[in-house]
Amino acid sequence: MVGYLVRRFAASIFTALLASGVIFVLTRSVPGDVVAQMLGQTSDPTAAQALRAFFGLDQPMYSQYLGWLGRMLSGDLGTSWTRGQPVAQMLGDAVLVTLQLSLMTVAIATAVGVPLGVLAGIYEGRWPSSLIQVFNLLGLAAPVFWVGLMLLVGVSTVFDWSPPLLYTSPRQSIVDNLSILALPIVSLGILQAAAYSQFVHQSVVSAFHQEYVRTAIAKGVPLRMVFFKHVLRNVAIPLVTFMGLILIQILGGAVIIESLFALPGLGRLLLSSIETRDYPVLQAALMIVVVVAMVVNLIVDLLYRVIDPRVRLT
Amino acid sequence: MHDHELPAGLTRRTALSLFGLAALGGIGVAPAHASELYGPAAADARKGGTLTMGLLLEPPGLDPFHQAADARIRVTVLLYQGLFYEGSDGQAVPLLAESYDLSPDKLAYTVKLRKGVKFHTGQTMTAKDVAYSYNYIRDPKNGSPGAGDFAVIQSVEATDDATVTIKLSQPNAALPMTLGNKYGGVVPAGYFDAADAGTKLNQISVGTGPFKLAEFKPNSNLVLARNPDYWEPGLPYLDQVNFIFLPNSSGMLVGLRNRRIDLAVVARPQDVQQVEGQRGLFVERWPSLNQKALDLGLEYGPLSDERVRQAISLAVDKAEIMRASVGGLGKVIGTMVAGMQDLWGVPIDQLPNQKQDLDKARKLLADAGHPNGLDLNLTTIIGYDWMDPAALALREQLGKIGIKLNIQRIELGVWVKNFQSKQMGLTFNDWSTQPDPNLLFYRHFHMAPEGADFRNWKDELASKLLDEGRAESELAKRKAIYARFQQEMARSVPTVMLFSADHITVRGERVKNYVQHPTGWYYGLARTYLAS
Numbered sequence: 001m002v003g004y005l006v007r008r009f010a011a012s013i014f015t016a017l018l019a020s021g022v023i024f025v026l027t028r029s030v031p032g033d034v035v036a037q038m039l040g041q042t043s044d045p046t047a048a049q050a051l052r053a054f055f056g057l058d059q060p061m062y063s064q065y066l067g068w069l070g071r072m073l074s075g076d077l078g079t080s081w082t083r084g085q086p087v088a089q090m091l092g093d094a095v096l097v098t099l100q101l102s103l104m105t106v107a108i109a110t111a112v113g114v115p116l117g118v119l120a121g122i123y124e125g126r127w128p129s130s131l132i133q134v135f136n137l138l139g140l141a142a143p144v145f146w147v148g149l150m151l152l153v154g155v156s157t158v159f160d161w162s163p164p165l166l167y168t169s170p171r172q173s174i175v176d177n178l179s180i181l182a183l184p185i186v187s188l189g190i191l192q193a194a195a196y197s198q199f200v201h202q203s204v205v206s207a208f209h210q211e212y213v214r215t216a217i218a219k220g221v222p223l224r225m226v227f228f229k230h231v232l233r234n235v236a237i238p239l240v241t242f243m244g245l246i247l248i249q250i251l252g253g254a255v256i257i258e259s260l261f262a263l264p265g266l267g268r269l270l271l272s273s274i275e276t277r278d279y280p281v282l283q284a285a286l287m288i289v290v291v292v293a294m295v296v297n298l299i300v301d302l303l304y305r306v307i308d309p310r311v312r313l314t
Numbered sequence: 315m316h317d318h319e320l321p322a323g324l325t326r327r328t329a330l331s332l333f334g335l336a337a338l339g340g341i342g343v344a345p346a347h348a349s350e351l352y353g354p355a356a357a358d359a360r361k362g363g364t365l366t367m368g369l370l371l372e373p374p375g376l377d378p379f380h381q382a383a384d385a386r387i388r389v390t391v392l393l394y395q396g397l398f399y400e401g402s403d404g405q406a407v408p409l410l411a412e413s414y415d416l417s418p419d420k421l422a423y424t425v426k427l428r429k430g431v432k433f434h435t436g437q438t439m440t441a442k443d444v445a446y447s448y449n450y451i452r453d454p455k456n457g458s459p460g461a462g463d464f465a466v467i468q469s470v471e472a473t474d475d476a477t478v479t480i481k482l483s484q485p486n487a488a489l490p491m492t493l494g495n496k497y498g499g500v501v502p503a504g505y506f507d508a509a510d511a512g513t514k515l516n517q518i519s520v521g522t523g524p525f526k527l528a529e530f531k532p533n534s535n536l537v538l539a540r541n542p543d544y545w546e547p548g549l550p551y552l553d554q555v556n557f558i559f560l561p562n563s564s565g566m567l568v569g570l571r572n573r574r575i576d577l578a579v580v581a582r583p584q585d586v587q588q589v590e591g592q593r594g595l596f597v598e599r600w601p602s603l604n605q606k607a608l609d610l611g612l613e614y615g616p617l618s619d620e621r622v623r624q625a626i627s628l629a630v631d632k633a634e635i636m637r638a639s640v641g642g643l644g645k646v647i648g649t650m651v652a653g654m655q656d657l658w659g660v661p662i663d664q665l666p667n668q669k670q671d672l673d674k675a676r677k678l679l680a681d682a683g684h685p686n687g688l689d690l691n692l693t694t695i696i697g698y699d700w701m702d703p704a705a706l707a708l709r710e711q712l713g714k715i716g717i718k719l720n721i722q723r724i725e726l727g728v729w730v731k732n733f734q735s736k737q738m739g740l741t742f743n744d745w746s747t748q749p750d751p752n753l754l755f756y757r758h759f760h761m762a763p764e765g766a767d768f769r770n771w772k773d774e775l776a777s778k779l780l781d782e783g784r785a786e787s788e789l790a791k792r793k794a795i796y797a798r799f800q801q802e803m804a805r806s807v808p809t810v811m812l813f814s815a816d817h818i819t820v821r822g823e824r825v826k827n828y829v830q831h832p833t834g835w836y837y838g839l840a841r842t843y844l845a846s
Contacts, residue, residue, distance in 0.1 A: 032727030036734060037374065039459040040382030046454030047461045051380070054457060082374040082381075083532050084513020090532060149564055162572040165368075165558045165565070166535055259561040264533040268561065272533055276374045277727060 008301075012294050019290040020072070020283075024065045027282050033057060034081045034277040055081055068283065078280040080273075087284045090269065095288060097167060097265035098258070102250045105185050106243065109192035114239070116193070117200025122227070124205050132197060139194025144253050148187035148260045155183065167264050184261045188253050192246055199242050203235040210234070236307045244300035248293050350407050351399050352524075353829035353841040356551070363844035364554040365825065367836075368566045368578040372559040376530060377515040378499050379451055379506070382459035384746070384834065387496055389557060391835045392538060393434075394499025394521030397425060397444065398490045402832055404657045404749040406490030410439070410500055410522060420485035420787060427476045432543040433502055434519050434526045441472035446503035448480070448493070456506070460497025462757060462766075466784075487787040488752035495835075496748055499523075524550040524840040535559060551827075551843035570595060570820055576844070577821045577828060582699055583641030589820050599643065600817040600830040603653040604746040606639070606700060608708070608810040612770040614739040616690065621682040623807035627667040628675035629715045630708065636813040638707040639700035644815040649800035651747060651754065652814035653832035658751050660797050665804040675715045687716020693741040694721060695729045700815070701742045736770055743809070746834060751796045752784045759808065771808040 035051045052058045056067065071078060077087035120132040156162040163183055168176035207213060208231060216226045255267035262268075266285060273282040371385040378390045398406040408414065414425040431439040450456055452464035466489070468481045482489065501520045505511055519527035524546070525538035536557040540550055558575065560566045563585045569575035570589055580586055589595050610617045610626065617623055632646045645652040648668055650659030662668050679687065692708065694701035702723075709719040724732075732738050747754040757766050761777045779799040786792045803809070817830045824845045829838040 030727065031725075032731045036730045037383070037727065038381050040384075040730070047457045047459055050455050050457035079513060080532075083530075084375065084377075084510070084516045085532070094533070152564060152568055156568040156572060160572065162568045162574060165366075165560070165569055165574050260565070262533075262558070262560050262565050264531070268533045271561075272372065272374075275726070278374075 008298060012298070015294060016287070016290060020069060020287060021065070023283055023286045023290070024068065027277075027279055027286075028061065030274070030277070032277060034279065037276050038082070068280075072284070072287070077284045080278055080281050082276045082278045083281075087280050090281060091266070091284055091288060094264060094266045094269040094285075096169070097263055098251065098254050098267060100170070101181060101184060101188070101254060101258070101263065101265060102247060104181065105188045105192060105250055106247055108185060108189045109196055109246070110243070112189070113193035113196025114200050116197040118204055118232075120197065120201035121204025121208065121231075124201075124208075129201070132201070136194045136198045136201070139190045140198065142190070144187055144191055145256050145260055147190055148184065148257055151183045151187055152260070163261065165262060167262075180261075180263070184257045184263060187260075188250060188257055191253070192250065195246065196242070200235060200239065203238055204231060207231040207234050233307070237304060240300055240303045240307065244296045247296050251289060251292065350401070351409060351546070351840075352837045353831075354827065355549075355841060356827045356843060359551045359827065359843040360846055361548075361551050361843070362553050364556055365552050365839070365842060365844060366556045366558060366574065366576045367839075368560050368569055368575040369557050370560060370563060370566060370579075370581075372533070373536070375513075375516055376519070376527065376536075377512045378497060378521075379456070379458050379460070380512050382497075387833075388835045389536065389538070390499070390521075391495045391523070391837055392525045392555070392839060393519040393523040393527060394495065394501070395523050396495045396499050397493040399837075400491060400494045400748050400831070400833060402653075402749070404654055406494060406750075409495075410444070411493075414490070416787070420785075421482050423480040423482075423489060424473070425478050425480065427478065428545060429476065431522050431545045433522055434541060434543075435502060436543070437502055439500060439522055440475045440503075441478045442475075443503045444478045444500050445470045445472045446505075447498055447500045450506055451498040458497060463492050463497065463753070485785040485787065486752070487792060488750045488784060491748055491750040491753060494748060525555060528554065533559060550840045552839065555839055570822070573822060575822075576825050577819065577842075579830070579834075580818050580820055581640075581815065583643055586641075586643065586818055586820075594823045596821050596823065598819050598821070598830070600819065601645070601653045601832050602746065602814050602817045602834060603651045603749055603832045604744070604814050604817075604834065605647065605651045606636075606644075606704070606812045606815060607743045607745070608812060609738055609741050609743045609769055610808055610810070611736065611738040611740070611768075612772070612808065613737060614690075616682075616684070616688055617740060619682045620806055621678040622684070622688075624667050624805075625675040625678040625682070625715060626712065626717070627804075627807045627810050628669075628671045628678070629712050629717070630810055630812070631670045631711055632668075632810075632812045634711070635704045635707045639704040640813070640815050643818060644813045646813045647811050649803050649811055650751075651811075652816075654747075654749055654751070654754070658793065658796055660800045660804075665801065667804055667807060670711075672714055679715055679717075684716070687718065689718045689720060690740050691720045691722055693729065693732070693739060694723050695726050695742070695744070696723050697726060698742070698744055700744075704742060704812075733768055736766075736768055738768065748833065751792075751799075752780070755796075755799065756780050756784060759803070769808040771806070773802065773806055773808070776802050776806070 034055060035048050035057065038051065039048055056064060080087055080090060116132050120129040123129040163180050164176055167180055170177040213226060213230050216230055254265055255271055258265040258268040259271060269281065270285045273285060373386040373389055374383050375381045376386060376390055378394045395410050397409060397411040399409040401407045410428050410431060412426045412428045414423050416423055427441060427444060433439060448470040451458045451460050452467050454461045466482050466484060466486045468483050471479050473479050499521050505520055516530050524541055524544050526541045528537040528539040530536045538555045540553050563580065563582060566575065566578055567585060567588050570578055571592060586597060590597050610623050612618045636642065636644050636646055647655065648660060648662035648665045692705055694705050705721045709721065712719050758768055759765060759771060759776055760780045761767050761772055776799055779795055779802065783792055783795040783799065786795055817834055819830050821828055826843050826845050828842040831837040
């Protein structure tokens, strides 16, 4: 186990290094730079040159990359070129918002989606299953931004109420925090719950067709026991993989939903740093996404072993 | 909805008389009254309160010396002040200046400074601060986008504590307007000596404006607080302005309807429709200095032929494009932005190539060697909503003379790069100006190296007229020069100025006395108050 973790850690460092190179090249390959954004249409060439030198953009690419990598490895994420604030602080604030949004969405989607999927599997071929499949279909087909927009406009029209415009952290006021996050979580949660439900439904149906399940039922093992001991346990492994994927997918969805509901999270920070070509923020934010994806994958792998002792981590 | 009158205070007659005075050479300009600045003062204003304004565009930073984005200028004009204020009628009104004299050779401005002005830091403003600030911005090594505007200045010196002398290399009638509030502003001498001074301006403000920076949270909000030491007695009325950044107009409209937002500027006709007629919300239209234009870069093969450009201009129906893109919430223009048309514009019916004439356009194309038409690429900018329907309308219009338009939507950063490298081709453009013809035209249309000539126009007559217009300070002569320039521009067609979109504000009923400046900057908040 320890050997596995060490090897996995080494591989993660290699992956992160590779990702840092890809991120650096990709951010630089977008036409235009922060100087063009700052100086606008009618910029003076001398002024542009002076600003490029100030930001180090006149240095060779490899030198810029190594400089960034070195500072990052020493724990210095730098200062935002457009905001003048420490990148670490900006990311810290934004990550907390996105993390809360993601975890609560996963929790709610799991709480709703898994039971729905199980019910659909158990009642396969009967009306409850069909009803749940309609929900799945609608949930998967409706784009997140559309659901969010409909919720925002619908709630505001029907109840003459809209969520507060400024984000409040749970420490400041849990009520305000939840009233701000409620609609974004529901918007993202509907899609994810539908995805869960669909996945669990298919897994349950597939498990019921396995020979060992059929044998257990034929031997007269009570259906409840068959379900919990054989079906659900076997559904759990792919479900954990799926949860990992969903969490990463929510990070992607956050760009849209945070923009729609004006949440100051990582997705919105990513978007604004792309628009302003604020490389220190953009690169650090993308690195965070990479690291989160790696950590989630590691947790998923470790959970396999907890769920199924037959799995050997080598 | 109604067309709003321009604010009272400085009337067009006053402006004309002041420009007339300038003709004498060696002029003196009297101090400005408080009511002439920022908008009309209110007789019965209630003091206090926080006004929440929704913004769709977030300032990328608040440094007025290094950040060119219009979203920055709109709010920093409340924090930083220059020597002059951009009067709505096209006149520069003394702001931190109290009065000024122009030498008979028109090469030296002696500016008397307003007394009792304090920076947000508590220091008293002196002539040394003014000289430092303008010398900093005009030095290209300091990387300010405004440096080019100040290139004509030879020196700025503090003569005594309350007087600065600005010497020019050549006469420039637009200098007072250039010393306005778009770039820079007066800050304490030596402020930029610290390495992190520029970025620190996102945490503190060091200007002299009616508001001080209280908080700037990226992707969230910007709070300005009343400057208790402000030099205009009793102003501003508001305790705080809270600008909330909203990434899309849906949230803005919901916020307006639910009274979470007091004031907002909207642009899309569909957004205007959603708030029009709502109880407790007032929609107002204001003239603007903005222009939506079709630019024709002469480096793009077929556009180097004047006849092709003229044919395009003759095929365009500006009114139809405006209706398609902003639903009529603007004004069709010829060669001058709407907010400056009365003073500086040539009437559209007196300009060539303005009225749609398809037969003449087809003939011009045939003469240019394209009897069967030609294919052209048009670039539009992603996120500029008006451009998409405008592009479709233009494609249909140009199709009638055999020009097949291929529409390419590109990201703003790519577009800016093309623009700056003078590779714009055929593109829609969306830009605005300070209210002076020199500042509107010179950099864009004068040949290099004096101007940037982004469209590769290289028109000698136009450049000569722009030089003459910049040097001339007598209003009547200046108007005549710029009228000839506009005739040349309309004839040769480096750009087709389509329309000026109105500024449209939506305010809740408790918001009083807000006047939208034609630049689009939020000067009016310095005179706004909240009813109880």
